[in-house]
Amino acid sequence: MGKVTFNMTMSLDGFVAGPNDSPENGLGDGGEGLFNWYFSGDTEVTMSEGVPPLKVSKQSAEILRAGISMIGAGIWGRRTFDIAHAWGGHPPGSPAFIVTHHIPQEWVKEGSPFIFVTDGVESAIRQAKEAAGDKDVMICTANILQQALKAGLVDEINIDVAPILISGGVSLFDRLGRGPIELERTRVVDAPGVTHLQYRVVKR
Ligand SMILES: NC(=O)c1ccc[n+]([C@@H]2O[C@H](COP(=O)([O-])OP(=O)(O)OC[C@H]3O[C@@H](n4cnc5c(N)ncnc54)[C@H](OP(=O)(O)O)[C@@H]3O)[C@@H](O)[C@H]2O)c1
Numbered sequence: 036m037g038k039v040t041f042n043m044t045m046s047l048d049g050f051v052a053g054p055n056d057s058p059e060n061g062l063g064d065g066g067e068g069l070f071n072w073y074f075s076g077d078t079e080v081t082m083s084e085g086v087p088p089l090k091v092s093k094q095s096a097e098i099l100r101a102g103i104s105m106i107g108a109g110i111w112g113r114r115t116f117d118i119a120h121a122w123g124g125h126p127p128g129s130p131a132f133i134v135t136h137h138i139p140q141e142w143v144k145e146g147s148p149f150i151f152v153t154d155g156v157e158s159a160i161r162q163a164k165e166a167a168g169d170k171d172v173m174i175c176t177a178n179i180l181q182q183a184l185k186a187g188l189v190d191e192i193n194i195d196v197a198p199i200l201i202s203g204g205v206s207l208f209d210r211l212g213r214g215p216i217e218l219e220r221t222r223v224v225d226a227p228g229v230t231h232l233q234y235r236v237v238k239r
Pocket of ligand 1: 042043044045050051052056057061062063069111112113114115116118119134135136137152153154155156175176177178179182205
């Protein structure tokens, strides 16, 4: 059985998007700089077939490729699905489980990479684990991460820290409720334009 992992880029002050994020303003006001490291290197990394490759540093490419090779399924919340325009049908992790209250019928069709889950995060993780087999399930939104952490279902947290302060927007850790959740740091890579952090969630 693989791990349940998390991966997102976060500003140094803890945001994954600025205020007023929308399908027309993907990373919110002032949030575009979060992804500078995706486009400022000389090494191409393909996240998903049918989508232009990222251009990152060699150090970041090594980390991204290792992560991609382990992804057996991904989980996102409905806001990211809508804001990303369903990645044009090429999600960066497949099958892609989308947690939502309302199923978008246009994506319920033969060959769709999306599976819509309306009965909560625990159900999404259970289904994604079944689909992933020995590979990892990757959670990629702030809202879903926090629900999964509260339920004790996350094994590993990967955060790419971008050198930017956004000072508002979508916070990665504002709804955890009562802590603490103990972590063990398992990796730090200081790459050009980004610091890659990895933590294991300690379970007792
Ligand atoms: N920095 C990065 O690396 C990065 C990467 C990707 C995206 N982003 C940005 O990060 C932000 C993510 O936003 P977010 O984390 O607030 O939202 P999200 O997780 O993408 O979506 C939240 C939505 O998912 C649905 N949902 C969540 N839990 C549910 C449950 N238990 N049952 C049923 N439905 C549930 C609800 O939508 P409904 O009620 O409408 O169904 C909820 O409003 C976006 O701005 C995105 O553009 C950043």
